Amino acid sequence: MSPGCPWERPVPPVPPVPPVPEEASPLERGLHAVVGTFYQYAGAPGGGGEPSLDPRAFQGLLRRELGHQLRDTGHPEAVAAVFALLDANGDRRISFAEYWQLVAWLCHVLRHRHYGADAPPGPPLPPDGPPPAAGGLGGEQ
Template sequence: MESAIKTVVQQFLSSARGKENLGAKNFQKLVQSQLGNIMSDTDSSSAVKDMMRGLDDNQDGKVSFQEYLNLVGYVANAWSERKTGTQNSAAN
């Protein structure tokens, strides 16, 4: 698990290119390169923009590390449900 956490952090930092947040272009590149195999529509720029808007809690047009972690958590939960065939009863 330690390796997975390091990877999540390193991918964000690498994609942010020394900044505290991901702009639209860097967010799209991150999603396409790192999540394309487990998420649909990552090749659609409009779908990725919609995803970014949904994550952007403070509406600053960027994705912070915390907002990025919300995406990671959502994807991990969806992947777990897919693999186990269960759904979170709180989500229903």
């Protein structure tokens, strides 16, 4: 990777997520965390439109928020491979709908690991994906 590659730049600080009402249930708090985390890292794309994650913001989200669920979040090649899997429309940004695919997959993995459910479906992330050089982030064992 070249030094100017977006995967190798420092990740900027992230603003706080709006507060959740005290009376919110654990599920409501969790939903707020999933949605709020996306918007905490997302920026408006050039020319307006919905907020989305550019490569740098995506790497920051993975490293800071999912480092215990995914391995290799600090490896630019692995993060780039996951980004490419999620970026369904190829616009080099991760929309909320594309981010949701990652969240859904992680829910399947947690369900499998902690509740004995069947193995999670395939991509976006293989459970013990290829090593970082081949471009994969697998779940933590």
